[in-house]
Amino acid sequence: MHEFKYIKGRLYCEDVKVEDLAKRFGSPLYVYSYHTIIDHYLKLKNAFSSIKPLIAYSVKANSNLAVLKALVDKGAGLDIVSGGELYRAIQVRCPMNRIVYASVGKTEREIEEAVRRKILFLNVESLQELESINRISKRLNTITRVAIRVNPDIEPKTHRYITTGRLTNKFGIDFKSAYQILMLRRALPNVKISGLHIHIGSQITDASPYSAAISKMVDFIERLRKKGIELEYLNIGGGLGIIYNHETPQTAQRFAKRISPLLKRSGLKIILEPGRFIVGQAGILVTEVLYTKSTPKKKFVIVDAGMNDLIRPALYDAYHQIFPLEIKGANPRRTEKVDVVGPICESADFFAKERRMPKVKSGDYLAVMSAGAYGFTMSSNYNSRPRIAEVMVVKDNVFLIRKREVYADIVRNEIIPAFLLGL
Numbered sequence: 001m002h003e004f005k006y007i008k009g010r011l012y013c014e015d016v017k018v019e020d021l022a023k024r025f026g027s028p029l030y031v032y033s034y035h036t037i038i039d040h041y042l043k044l045k046n047a048f049s050s051i052k053p054l055i056a057y058s059v060k061a062n063s064n065l066a067v068l069k070a071l072v073d074k075g076a077g078l079d080i081v082s083g084g085e086l087y088r089a090i091q092v093r094c095p096m097n098r099i100v101y102a103s104v105g106k107t108e109r110e111i112e113e114a115v116r117r118k119i120l121f122l123n124v125e126s127l128q129e130l131e132s133i134n135r136i137s138k139r140l141n142t143i144t145r146v147a148i149r150v151n152p153d154i155e156p157k158t159h160r161y162i163t164t165g166r167l168t169n170k171f172g173i174d175f176k177s178a179y180q181i182l183m184l185r186r187a188l189p190n191v192k193i194s195g196l197h198i199h200i201g202s203q204i205t206d207a208s209p210y211s212a213a214i215s216k217m218v219d220f221i222e223r224l225r226k227k228g229i230e231l232e233y234l235n236i237g238g239g240l241g242i243i244y245n246h247e248t249p250q251t252a253q254r255f256a257k258r259i260s261p262l263l264k265r266s267g268l269k270i271i272l273e274p275g276r277f278i279v280g281q282a283g284i285l286v287t288e289v290l291y292t293k294s295t296p297k298k299k300f301v302i303v304d305a306g307m308n309d310l311i312r313p314a315l316y317d318a319y320h321q322i323f324p325l326e327i328k329g330a331n332p333r334r335t336e337k338v339d340v341v342g343p344i345c346e347s348a349d350f351f352a353k354e355r356r357m358p359k360v361k362s363g364d365y366l367a368v369m370s371a372g373a374y375g376f377t378m379s380s381n382y383n384s385r386p387r388i389a390e391v392m393v394v395k396d397n398v399f400l401i402r403k404r405e406v407y408a409d410i411v412r413n414e415i416i417p418a419f420l421l422g423l
C-alpha cells in the first residue's frame, strides 16, 4: 500500500497532484509521501508487537534528514554504515542508544567517533576490527559494546550484488571463527560483546531464508549459553522485499508470525534493520519526456532523468514501473513498446527496456515508481549533472527537503593549481 494513486486520471501523492509539484519544483524530482513512510514503519512495529524489537531504520536506503527525523520522532533507531551517517543521526538527534553501526571497513576515525558517542553497538566484521575497537576504547578509557556480525551462509534468492550472507561474500564472520573470537573475549577487556548480528541480503521476498538463518543463530546462541556466554541482543538485519513488478513479498504480519517463535526462543532483545521496506514504496522519481525517436529497430522515449539520478536499472537490471502522470482521456489501446532512456552517454542509462506503455510525447511527465529506497542516496554528479531536488508531501502540504543543486555546487570543492593559472 502506498499513497500514490490516480484521481480522475491524474497521479496524486497523498492530496497533492504530482504534476503541480513538477511544475513548481522542476524536473527531474524525487517526491516522497510522509504517510507511506510512517505507515510502513508502524506496520512492522505492530506486526512484531509481541516482541517489541528496536526497529533501526537503515539510513543508506534514504538518508534525507527529513526522512530520518520523521522516523526517529516515531521511535525508530538508525542503522548506520559510516561516519557520515553517524553525522546525519546526530543532526536529527537520534538517541545514541538506538544506533547500530555496521560496515566491513570502519576507519580509525569512524570507530573513535562511534566510541565517544556511546552508540548502542558496533557490528564487528573481523577480528582485526575488534582489536582496533578494543585499542581505541582503551585509549579513551572506556568499554564499548559490540555485536559480532555472523555470516550464516544462507542463500537469500536475490540479485547477486545484494546477497550478503554467503561465505563467498565479504560480510561477517563464519560461526567457527565467531566462536573463537568469543572465547578470546577476556583478552579484549575494553570491548563487551553483547550481541550477534546477521544481514543476509536485500529485496528478499520470502521468509524461508530468514527462518533458516535465524535457526542457525538460535542454535549458536544456545551453544554459547552452555559455555556460560550470555548475550543481550540479536540483530536480524534488514532485507525485506517490496513490490516492484509482480513480486509477492511476505507481508509484515506474515513475516512476523513466521519468525517470532524463533526470535522468542533466542531469549534475546531483537533488532531489525529495514531500509527498503520502509521507504521503497514511499518515493517516486518524476521525469519529463524530452524527445521520442525511432530507429529501424526500436522506439526510444528520452527523458530528463538519468542513471546518475536512479542507478538501480543500470546496476542491477532492476525493474521499476513507469506511469504517466496523466492518463485522463488516454486511449488504453494506444500503447507501444519502448525503451525509456536518459540523456547520459552510456547505453546502461535506461529506466525500462522493451516496455509496453501508453503513447507519450515530448513535454509529458512520467513517474518512475518505488524509487524511495536507494534512489537519491545512490545518485551522483556524473556527466556534471546537478543532483535533483527532493520534496516531501504530507496530506496537502508540500515541503522542499533538498534543494536542487546548481552548477556552482558541482565544482565547489575543486581547485585549479596556481601553476595552471600561470601564477
Ligand code: LLP
Pocket: 058, 061, 079, 102, 162, 199, 201, 202, 203, 237, 238, 239, 240, 273, 274, 275, 276, 277, 312, 316, 373, 374
Ligand atoms: N542492514 C545492513 C547491514 C545492510 O547492509 C543493509 C543493506 C540493510 C540493513 C538494509 O537492507 P534493506 O532492508 O534496505 O534491504 N542498493 C541496493 C541495496 C543494497 C543493500 C545494502 N545493504 C538496491 O538498490 O537494491
